[in-house]
Every structure is written in structure tokens, then in C-alpha cells.
Amino acid sequence: MTTASISDLRHHVGEAVIVQGWVTHFRSSGRIHFIIVRDGTGVVQCVFKHDEVQEPLTTETAVTVYGEVRADARSPIGVEIAVHQLVVTGQSPDYPITPKEHGTDFLMGHRHLWVRSPRQAAILRIRAAIIRKARGFLDDHGFTVADPPIITPAAAEGSTTLFGIDYFGEPAFLSQSGQLYMEALAMALGKVYSFGPTFRAEKSKTRRHLTEFWMLEPEMAFVEFEENLSWQERLMEAIVSGVLQDCADELAVIGRDVVPLARVKTPFPRITYDEALERLATLGMPVAWGEDLGAPHETALAEQFDRPVFVTHYPTALKAFYMQPDPKRPEVVLAADLLAPEGYGEIVGGSQRIHDLELLQQRLHQHQLPDSVYSWYLDLRRYGSVPHSGFGMGLERVVAWITGLEHVRETTPFARTLNRVWP
């Protein structure tokens, strides 16, 4: 007798198999009983007689089922199992999560169990596929994965709040971006990317924010602004088309409308910050030049397009010190935010970096950042500096967009938010 995964059962009709999993539902009609068993690959109904099992088969009881696979037109997966023997390997009295509705606080407090639900499992599989497709695309296009440190001595961008730690008596911080290190690695390896956790102690409490999130950060030597955008849109297209290909079942489980995703093809539209302001004025949402775009503005802009849209050439004063000003128009930078459709906001932020030593020092001073902290970063401009560009993709926001979720907290196994560090 072979052990089979539930997703493979349709290839075993007529055979005796072993299925190991957890009970999600128990139903009975007199002498005939039905349990629904899930094993992480799918769910299957198992049928047995009244007196064959003595132990209670409550929700999430772990079971090993020995039985015969039978084709059955009534089954959603085409087969069910006629049970010969059913062994309880782990009881589950009073499982807290029921088939009825639950509130956010309760579910997040039981996240260690909530991940067992089909919807959550599907989301995590899609997350895995997004990671796989993103890394695959970059690996296939000459990028070298090279990860920056997570414990860092200083901020990449002075303004953002950092989580401080005690590093053997010295103050240190959890990384809020690996970008500066990625610039160093790009000078060594050409095209590089990192993929890892980043931390922001911002007191942001919205559907788009976590205090710990994963970021994909490519950095490319000899790549200027336009080519940077090209890499971003090709990466996003590869991710979305790859997920549509690999995750049809999971997208169906969570009820995602895939029509908008199928439209995500290059080239993505590009509008400048100036054009964005014009469009917003037309929409009755005027923004003064020099002010940043808020979440409602981003949503309104994104709604005008059927695929992600780049907003480029933001005012220099709004952006980080390392972004390259446009030589033809220094009051704006060669930076772009990629806004996702359907109100998911900024999913990628990128720019060409300043490669001129003097200009970079000038910008540091304008931001009142000390040269001493950035001495190694300035070395990159002292020794063989070249134009280079990079971007950061927020994984959880991409997952939220592709899965159509209301909130990023469900896009990661154990979300860390402003008010929650448990479980």
C-alpha cells in the first residue's frame, strides 16, 4: 500500500492507499459517516461505517487513513476514499477555529492555527510562487543573489524610524533597506539582488503596512533610469504570468478575479509627477507642486490604467538623498514609484543613484546626515564610480495585490504589525 498525497489521488483509482492528514469536517447519516481530510495538497472525503472508529473525529484531528480510492461523480475532486482502517494519530478537542465567521483580532491571535485553513494555505502558496518567479527571473537574467546584513550601524535614509538593538554594548539597528550595501555589491558583481526581511518602526496602521516585511532589492551597475524601469516591468510581468500559470487552483480557492492580472503585460504606462498632478486636478484632487502624493491620490491615478503605472520624476526635495537629480531639470529626480492597480498602491520604488562624489556629499549635507557614518558608502564614488540604478519591491504588497487581499497581514505567515508581535 502506498502513501499518496490527496492531489494525486485521481491517479490511484481502484488502488488501496494511505492518506495522512487532518480532519476538517465530520458528518454522519446514521450508520454511514463522512470525514473531510486535508493533507496540505488538497481535501478528500473519506467514507466509513458507524462502528469502525471509536475515538472522536473532531476538527483538526490528525488521522492516517487506509482505504480504497473510488471514482465518484458527487466528489468535487472526482474521487473519494472508502475507508478500511482509520487511525487517530493526534486528537484535537475543542479546536478554536470554526467554520463560521471570526474577527481579525481572534484570527491573528490564532495565526498558528489559522494558517491551516484552505484560504490561508492558498495565499501562502501563491506567496511562495511569487518568490520563486521573482528569483527565477533574476537568476535567469544574469543577476547574482547577494544578501546585505540585517544588523546595521546606521540608517540608509535618516528619516525612517529604526528598531534599535544592543550590539554588545554598542547601538545598532535592524535593517530598513539593504540598498546601500547592494550598491557596493553591484560594483563587485554587476547585477545583484537581495531578498530578505526589513524592519520599520513606523507607527503606520493601515492595510498596506507591516513592521517586518520582505523586500526584493535588485541593484545594477551601468544601468540608467530608463533601463531600470524596463527591468522592473519585465520582472512584474514574469511574476504575474508565472503565478497565473502555476497557481490557478490557489487563485480559485481565494476567489481572485484573474482577468485584471492577465492584462499585466509590458510596457507599463509611465507618467511624470507633473502629469500626475494634472490628472489629479482634473479628478478634483488638486495637489500643489512639491507635495507628496497620498494613498487616495495613488489609488485615483492607478484606477486610470489597466496595468501597473510608473510615476516618475518626483520633486528632489521629497526623495532620498542618494537619488540622481535629472541633469536637465535638477529639481526632480530620476526615480519612479510603480503603483499597482485596484488600489494596492506603491509596490516598487526605484531610482538611478547619484554616482558623483561631490553631488552625493552635497545631498548628504542637505539632509543633515554625517559624512562619518557614510564614509564607506562615499568610497563607492571615490573608486571607480559608475552610473547605477536599483529598486525595491515590497513582497507583501505584491502578494496582497495578486491575491486581491484586503490587508497585507494575511500575505505573510506571521505578520508583525504595530499592535501585534504574537504568536
Add this chain to the structure above:
RNA sequence: UCCUCGAUAGCUCAAUGGUAGAGCACCCGGCUGUUAACCGGGUGGUUGUAGGUUCGAGUCCUACUCGAGGAGCCA
């Protein structure tokens, strides 16, 4: 940090200032094909905390705690 809303059974929610209830979960019983099965019965409460008003507070008032949504900031 600011704005808004909320907290009653394990869960989701009811309850004119006047006897705290329902559905689900769980337990017992019934049903030989159920699909969030169904039918009958049962267990289950310091109404977030502290104070106040009142003959009487889940309900009204004050403070606090916790949570949710949003703003700012960001990916």
C-alpha cells in the same frame, strides 16, 4: 502622534435604564450518501478594567486598557 468606530458565552452577534439570549463550536441521542448536512436535547457569563449617576446599569457619564479602520510616513 492624530481622527473615527468598537469590546456581552470558546467564536459571530442580539438584548426601550427593569429576569443576559440566539446561531455556531463542544457533549448526548436520532437518521445508510452527507457537502458550512439535518433533527431533538444539554454544558457554557465577574457584559474589557476602575470609578460615578440611579430604586435599579450590558445599556448613561468619566478615565484607562486593548482591538479595528484611516491620516501622516513608507514598500
